[in-house]
Structures are given as C-alpha cells and as structure tokens.
Amino acid sequence: AQKVTQAQTEISVVEKEDVTLDCVYETRDTTYYLFWYKQPPSGELVFLIRRNSFDEQNEISGRYSWNFQKSTSSFNFTITASQVVDSAVYFCALSTIYGNKLVFGAGTILRVKS
Amino acid sequence: GAGVSQSPRYKVAKRGQDVALRCDPISGHVSLFWYQQALGQGPEFLTYFQNEAQLDKSGLPSDRFFAERPEGSVSTLKIQRTQQEDSAVYLCASSFDIAGVTDTQYFGPGTRLTVL
Numbered sequence: 001a002q003k004v005t006q007a008q009t010e011i012s013v014v015e016k017e018d019v020t021l022d023c024v025y026e027t028r029d030t031t032y033y034l035f036w037y038k039q040p041p042s043g044e045l046v047f048l049i050r051r052n053s054f055d056e057q058n059e060i061s062g063r064y065s066w067n068f069q070k071s072t073s074s075f076n077f078t079i080t081a082s083q084v085v086d087s088a089v090y091f092c093a094l095s096t097i098y099g100n101k102l103v104f105g106a107g108t109i110l111r112v113k114s
Numbered sequence: 115g116a117g118v119s120q121s122p123r124y125k126v127a128k129r130g131q132d133v134a135l136r137c138d139p140i141s142g143h144v145s146l147f148w149y150q151q152a153l154g155q156g157p158e159f160l161t162y163f164q165n166e167a168q169l170d171k172s173g174l175p176s177d178r179f180f181a182e183r184p185e186g187s188v189s190t191l192k193i194q195r196t197q198q199e200d201s202a203v204y205l206c207a208s209s210f211d212i213a214g215v216t217d218t219q220y221f222g223p224g225t226r227l228t229v230l
Contacts, residue, residue, distance in 0.1 A: 004156075033216050035218070037221075042223070043203065043223060043224050043226075044221060044222070044223045044224065045205065045207075045221035046221075047158070047218055047219075047220060047221075050218050065220075070227065079204040090158055091157075093156075095216050096216065097216050100145060100147070100162055100209075100211070100216050101147065101162055101171070101173070102147075102149075102157070102159065102219060103159070104156030104157050104158070105156055106155060106156050107155070107156050
C-alpha cells in the first residue's frame with residue numbers, strides 16, 4: 001500500500017523566514033512519482049513539482065527548492081524568504097508510474113505573517 | 115479557458131436528493147480523475163477514466179456514487195440519495211498521459227457539496 005505522511009499540521013512563520021515542509025512516503029514500487037501541490041484559500045490545487053524516483057537531484061525554482069532522499073523516503077520542500085502570498089495548504093502526493101491515482105498526505109497549513 | 119472547469123462551484127442538497135457534478139477537462143487530456151476532499155484533509159481518490167473507459171473506481175465509497183465520461187471529454191459525477199457524510203469538496207483533475215504513463219494532474223476549482 002502507498003502512504004504519504006506530512007507530520008507538520010500547521011506552521012507559522014514571519015515574512016522573510018525560511019521554512020521547510022516535510023514529506024515522508026511509503027511504497028513498494030521501485031518506480032514512482034512524487035508531487036507537491038499548493039492549495040490557497042481559493043481552494044484550487046496548484047501544481048508545483050513532479051519528480052520521478054530515478055531522479056534524486058535536488059531542484060530549485062526561484063524561492064522554492066525540493067530535497068528528495070530515497071534513503072529516508074523523504075521529499076521535503078523549502079521556501080526561502082517566505083512571503084505572505086505563500087500562505088496556503090501544501091500537499092505532498094505519490095503515484096506509481098502506471099497506477100495514475102494520487103495518494104495525498106494530510107497537508108501542512110503554512111501561515112506567513114507580515 | 116485553458117484549465118479544468120467544474121460546475122456548479124457550490125451545491126446545497128437536502129438529504130436524500132440526487133446531485134450531478136460536472137467536470138470539463140483540459141482539451142486533449144486523455145485521463146480524468148475525481149477526488150473527494152473532506153474538510154481539513156487531503157484529497158482522496160474516487161475514480162479514474164482513460165478516454166471514455168472507467169479503469170478504476172475503487173475509491174467510490176458506495177453504490178450511490180456513479181461517474182461517467184461517455185464521449186471521453188466531459189465527465190459527470192452523480193451521487194444518489196445524498197447523505198450528510200457526502201458533504202465535501204469534489205475535485206476533478208485531468209492529465210495528458212502519453213501511453214498510459216503517469217503524467218501531471220491539473221485540478222479544477224472543485225465543487226463544494228453541502229448536504230443538509
């Protein structure tokens with residue numbers, strides 16, 4: 001069975017602080033995909049990143065960076081110099097290569113205060 | 115628009131009523147998914163279509179839930195005899211999926227269903 005755990009229910013930071021959102025996953029598959037989505041107050045899930053299990057290189061996109069470590073089954077997400085607009089619920093998700101359906105974690109609420 | 119659209123955005127139903135929720139996927143996307151998101155939780159998979167074929171309906175919680183995608187484009191999720199526990203946001207997503215390989219799913223804004 002597949003499972004995604006986001007242990008941090010809620011995080012509050014002050015603007016310009018760096019923040020890391022944790023994601024730990026479980027799967028028996030050797031090939032799989034990992035995702036991060038952002039859900040702002042409007043409710044729509046916004047895609048942030050997709051990473052396959054063969055690519056353990058860290059990725060940086062502007063203020064966002066992702067650290068994928070197969071050895072610890074983790075796919076953590078860091079926001080550098082957080083901004084109020086980063087306030088949202090962030091979901092980590094897992095999918096097999098052919099299974100298609102996404103298995104989501106419970107989400108982490110991020111509150112960035114000015 | 116270019117994204118996934120869903121209608122209605124909000125639906126209030128009395129217990130026992132039937133409801134129909136519509137999803138328009140991104141044009142050309144082969145795969146379509148329905149998820150249910152209860153308050154304060156992550157989305158949970160309901161069902162999956164590849165074109166008009168419903169390949170996985172393992173997440174449908176009961177036989178009151180039915181989904182279709184007759185022409186491989188627009189999909190409808192129908193809930194019969196709604197119960198209070200059906201209250202949730204219903205999210206639709208679509209993906210391109212070349213040769214069935216998992217692709218990025220893009221989500222619509224959701225339909226918030228409240229059953230009184």
